[in-house]
Amino acid sequence: MFQFTFKNIEEQYKQVKELGYRFITCEEYVAKKKNKEIKDLTVVNRVDIDFSVKKTKRLIDIFNRLDIKTTFFLRLHAPEYNPFSFENYKIIKHLIDGGHELGYHSEIIDQAAIWKEDAEKCLLRDIDIINRMFNIEIKGVASHGGMTGLNNLDFWKNKKASDFGLLYEGYDHQPEFNLFQESFYVSDSEWTRWKAYNRGELLQDDRRSIAEHAKDKHSILHILIHPDSYFDNHFYESEK
Numbered sequence: 682m683f684q685f686t687f688k689n690i691e692e693q694y695k696q697v698k699e700l701g702y703r704f705i706t707c708e709e710y711v712a713k714k715k716n717k718e719i720k721d722l723t724v725v726n727r728v729d730i731d732f733s734v735k736k737t738k739r740l741i742d743i744f745n746r747l748d749i750k751t752t753f754f755l756r757l758h759a760p761e762y763n764p765f766s767f768e769n770y771k772i773i774k775h776l777i778d779g780g781h782e783l784g785y786h787s788e789i790i791d792q793a794a795i796w797k798e799d800a801e802k803c804l805l806r807d808i809d810i811i812n813r814m815f816n817i818e819i820k821g822v823a824s825h826g827g828m829t830g831l832n833n834l835d836f837w838k839n840k841k842a843s844d845f846g847l848l849y850e851g852y853d854h855q856p857e858f859n860l861f862q863e864s865f866y867v868s869d870s871e872w873t874r875w876k877a878y879n880r881g882e883l884l885q886d887d888r889r890s891i892a893e894h895a896k897d898k899h900s901i902l903h904i905l906i907h908p909d910s911y912f913d914n915h916f917y918e919s920e921k
C-alpha cells in the first residue's frame with residue numbers, strides 16, 4: 682500500500698490529535714517559550730511549499746478540518762510555481778485568513794550566486810515583497826535545500842534572525858528558538874520515507890510515521906511535511 686496519500690496524512694494527523702497533542706505554529710512557539718508556557722505534548726507543525734501551491738490547498742483543507750494551526754514557508758523564485766498567480770495568490774490568502782502562519786522559504790545564497798547580488802539585500806527585499814503582497818508581517822524564514830549545490834542555511838552561520846526583524850530561522854540555534862535541537866523531529870523530506878531526529882541526532886533507519894512516533898508521547902514534536910509528497914492514489918499520478 683502506498684502510504685503517502687492525502688487520505689493517509691489526514692488520518693496520521695487525526696491520530697496525533699487523539700493522543701492529546703496540541704498544535705502550534707513556529708511563531709507561537711517563540712512566544713510560548715519566552716513565557717515558559719510550552720506544555721508537554723506540543724506539536725510545532727511546519728510545511729515547506731517546495732513545488733506546489735495547488736497541493737498546499739489540500740493540506741490547508743486537512744488542517745482546517747482538524748483545527749490544526751500550521752506554519753507554511755513560501756518560495757518566491759521557484760521555477761515550479763508563481764506565488765502570485767491568480768489561483769496561488771488566492772490559496773495563500775486562504776491560508777492566512779485561516780489563521781495559519783506564513784513564512785519565507787528562503788533561497789538567498791542561491792539568489793546571490795545566480796544573480797550576483799548581495800544576499801542580505803535579497804532577503805530584506807523578499808520579506809518586504811511578501812509582507813506588502815499579503816499585507817502581513819512575516820516573523821520567520823526557513824532555508825530551502827535546493828539543487829544548486831549551495832546551502833542556503835550557510836547565510837545564517839554568523840547572523841541572527843533578529844538582525845533582520847525576524848523571530849526565527851527554521852533551524853536556528855538561538856535560545857529564543859532552538860527548536861530542532863530541543864524537539865523530536867519527524868520529516869517526509871525523503872519524499873516517500875519518514876525520517877526522524879531526536880534532539881538534532883538522526884535516528885538511523887527509523888522510518889516510523891508521525892502517528893507511530895507520537896505514541897511515544899514526546900514533549901515537543903516538530904513535524905515538517907511537503908505538499909508535493911502527497912497524492913490521491915500513487916506517486917506517478919500527476920501529469921506535468
Ligand SMILES: [Zn+2]
Nearest residue numbers: 729731825826
Ligand atoms: Zn524546501
